Amino acid sequence: MTDERALRVSVWASAAFGVLALVWGVLSGSRLIVFDGLYSFAAVGLTLLAVLALRTARRGPDERYPWGREAWEPLAVVLKAAALAGLCLYALVGAVVEIVDGPTPIAVGSALVYGVVSTVAGLAITLVLRRLSRGGSDLVRAEAAEWAGDTLLSVGVLVGFAVAWVLTLTGRPEWAAYVDPVMVVLASGAFLPVPARLVVRGVRELLSMAPDDEVLAGLRAEVAAVAGERGYGESVVRASKVGGRLDVEVDFVVPASATVAELDEVRAALLDRLGTTSLTVGFTADRRWIV
Known part of the structure; x- marks a missing residue:
């Protein structure tokens, strides 16, 4: 039951992050924080899918599945990773459009505080899931990898808003406005390899290819x-x-x-x-x- 406990931790943490980020992002006017919230909400639904796949796989073989139901696990990983990759691409395109059209100002101080909170909390959840994933299923390891990627995104949020804060203090608020969409481009582009690797690994298993x-x-x-x-x-x-x-x-x-x-x-x-x-x-x- 360690796998399900780890996935439940991820679900509740993702839901809390989603609410926090969406509210904070709307109030501060930050596209990057809103993206973080959307990512967390998407993770909630996809983690529930992972829980369903895990329970299905544990039912074992029967007349309908003579070799077992383990294929549901890589299928869930592929669907989850593909959805997260699509969300990253959507955010990437939206940020590029905003840069071209001209960004809107944001509440830099508030956004910087969010960066600190999300980085510390994301790191804590990542460490908990990595501990629970030792000897666990691929679904839990994928969940831990997803949180590691989200923590990197939070670090990007923190660094970006720190730069924007410095620019604002030095009298360049028009430059500071570009930091938010630029960081969305960098963060979403940097995170894309994580779901891409999970998709490749899941497809290899669905095709019954050789292990590592x-x-x-x-x-x-x-x-x-x-x-x-x-x-x-x-x-x-x-x-x-x-x-x-x-x-x-x-x-x-x-x-x-x-x-x-x-x-x-x-x-x-x-x-x-x-x-x-x-x-x-x-x-x-x-x-x-x-x-």
């Missing part, structure tokens, strides 16, 4: 160890990661004299070493059947 090289290398090392213990000359490892499930298929070339009892011992040894619940092991005396 590090994971695959670890699997091959364990299989090679078992093959070496048994004196088998060759083995082939295939794997794919879908949500929290790691599907592994191992094929061995074995002597024709191998008994069923010996082969079952190999299966047991592999299951003990790999620790995966989705393991298929094949044996053949003819190399051509494992190509």
